[in-house]
Amino acid sequence: MNGKLHSETGAFSSDDMRAEILNPFVHKLELDNTYDKIKTAIFTVILLPFRVIVICYLIVTAWFLACIGLYGLSEEDLRRKPMTGWRRALKPLICCIGKLSYLAGGMAITVRGRQASRKEAPILVVAPHSSFLDSCIVYATRMSSVIVRKESMDNYVGKLINYTQPVYVWRDDPNSRQNTIKEIIERATSKEDWPQVLIFPEGTCTNRSCLITFKPGGFYPGVPVQPVTIRYPNARDTVTWTWEGPGALKLLWLTLTQVHSSCEIEFLPVYYPSEEEKRDPKLYARNVRDVMAKALGVPVLDYTYDDCRLIARAKHLGIPAAASAREVSELRSQLGLERSQLELHVAAGGVGSARGGAARWVGAEEFCTRLGLPLDHRAQRLFDIFVQRSSGLVYFPDYLLCAAFLSLQHAPLTQLLSYAFKLYETRGPGGRSRGITAAQFEEVATRCLALCQEDAHNTFRQADLDEKGTLTYDEFISYAQKKPEFAFIFTCDTSHHKPKTQ
Known part of the structure; x- marks a missing residue:
């Protein structure tokens, strides 16, 4: 040679x-x-x-x-x-x-x-x-x-x-x-x-x-x-x-x-x-x-190494499909979703926050319909990353949270949390937010804050001061600002931070 x-x-x-x-x-x-x-x-x-x-x-x-x-x-x-x-x-x-x-x-x-x-x-x-x-x-x-x-x-x-x-x-x-x-x-x-x-x-x-x-x-x-x-x-x-x-x-x-x-x-x-x-x-x-x-x-x-840091940050926070974050980002770019940031508007339009299990679990065709995509090999690959093998379906909020994380990766975590609350919250007359329930908060906290289910449950109880059974984004932020273990939420880079247990 x-x-x-x-x-x-x-x-x-x-x-x-x-x-x-x-x-x-x-x-x-x-x-x-x-x-x-x-x-x-x-x-x-x-x-x-x-x-x-x-x-x-x-x-x-x-x-x-x-x-x-x-x-x-x-x-x-x-x-x-x-x-x-x-x-x-x-x-x-x-x-x-x-x-x-x-x-x-x-x-x-x-x-x-x-x-x-x-x-x-x-x-x-x-x-x-x-x-x-x-x-x-x-x-x-x-x-x-x-x-x-x-x-x-x-x-x-x-x-x-x-x-x-x-x-x-x-x-x-x-x-x-x-x-x-x-x-x-x-x-x-x-x-x-x-x-x-x-x-x-x-x-x-x-x-x-x-x-x-x-x-x-x-x-x-x-x-x-x-x-x-x-x-x-x-x-x-x-x-x-x-x-x-x-x-x-x-x-x-x-x-x-x-x-x-x-x-x-x-x-x-x-x-x-x-x-x-x-x-x-x-x-x-x-x-x-x-x-x-x-x-x-x-x-x-x-x-690049920055992609590794992105994956590490996603894993630290518990973002769905964290190990495939770089691949999801590239697929979204190829499909034009990265430019339109469509997923950030999905919750407001009610597509992702529809109530009932059937509305949240979707097949490949419904997945593409919600995102306005043709069912080609790239969209199928994006679907496959999030699919649950036992059912062959995707839990749509998981995809939306991962996409939102990628769109907001350089922003403080508060923006992602705000999006997550909108994704799960219920609204009363006049569109007024009623907040999210304990079960919904556990989904948000395990997927965006790397809290275990027990810690998420305890956090909800402590933050729900009025014991009304729901929690708004503003109420949670007000609570988190007083807790040093949640200080990482208010910084722009959380790649090296993990929340402490309650």
């Missing part, structure tokens, strides 16, 4: 392969049959303890060697000049031990192609990023320098990461992005023999169904880069770690109880940027992504 790539090779469009909208932030993994459950249980008893002991021994050994190699060096020394002499000579040994720790866990690492020298390509661009197990690339690339958050260094493996002479990112530094780019440029263009800089340009984990937007930071130096792909060609995917799916411990447990698993790392030919790409890092990043997507046989989608 020794060769050159230029922008003239042509871009790989997502339209070439994309049959439907993908959600790269969801991964489902369950032991769905008795055989798998029994096999996992047996290997948990007879195989897992042995593997854990061996892996821990190897990691401690590598950590000890890293401590020796770093002895007498300060953090400033690591940032000022590359390691030389006996300290650098320890790297191949640490890499060997690192690979053995993966082999001890049952994972064989296969390397294809040739890693370019630093002179040929100062930067290695690695994708897709889908797992904490992707750290094997550090050992496969002879401990290239990684990009790492400084706060991540305050742990047991910090010594091993420090040994790569990483580029640090300080989350609390308002100039962090500019400083990181500056240091990457200095490393990539330095005449000293620094390790290659290793970058995961996606910036977050996906399920490998596509390549999402590449951040341009690693492309600012305008130097040649070597694309590197990672695959996990296993019958059962026990490694993918996304925003919606199994946690790290479950994935590690299931991976270590597999008889065998594989990781394939492929070094693609060095990509040499054109003059236009040197001037435009975003163009450079897009074109490298196209080349890597073509090698992987997957589409490219313009999803």
